[in-house]
Amino acid sequence: MSETGHVDGGTDRPDGVTDPLLWKLALGVADAHEPDGEGGCRNLLCAGDSWPCTPWNNAQLALRQAQATERVGTTGAEASSGWSAPVVPAARRATPTATRDAGATASAA
Numbered sequence: 001m002s003e004t005g006h007v008d009g010g011t012d013r014p015d016g017v018t019d020p021l022l023w024k025l026a027l028g029v030a031d032a033h034e035p036d037g038e039g040g041c042r043n044l045l046c047a048g049d050s051w052p053c054t055p056w057n058n059a060q061l062a063l064r065q066a067q068a069t070e071r072v073g074t075t076g077a078e079a080s081s082g083w084s085a086p087v088v089p090a091a092r093r094a095t096p097t098a099t100r101d102a103g104a105t106a107s108a109a
Contacts, residue, residue: 019066026062029055 017023033056036042041053052060 014067016067018068022062023066026059026066030059030063033059 013020013023033041033043033046033051033053035051039050040046041049041051041056043053043055046053046055
C-alpha cells in the first residue's frame with residue numbers, strides 16, 4: 001500500500017463538488033505544483049518556471065469546474081448537459097451489400 005499523504009474517500013471534499021473525480025485529480029496536480037519558497041514551482045516538470053505555474057493555474061480552474069453548478073465559459077443547455085456541443089449520432093456505415101450494389105450501378109452508368 002502506498003503512502004501518498006492524500007486523503008481518500010472525499011472526507012475533505014467540499015459539499016458543492018459535482019465531479020469528484022475531476023476534483024481529486026485537480027487537487028493532486030495542485031499539490032504537486034506547490035511553490036518552492038523561492039518564487040518558483042517545486043515540480044521538476046516546471047524547472048525554472050515561476051509560481052504559480054501553468055499546471056497549478058489549470059488545476060485551480062479544474063477545482064472550480066468540479067464544484068461549479070454552471071460550467072465556466074458555458075451557458076444554457078451546455079451548462080446543464082456538461083457538453084460543449086450538441087450530441088449528434090454517428091452516421092450509419094454502408095453495408096457491404098449496399099456498397100457493392102452502388103459500385104455496380106455507378107459502373108453501369
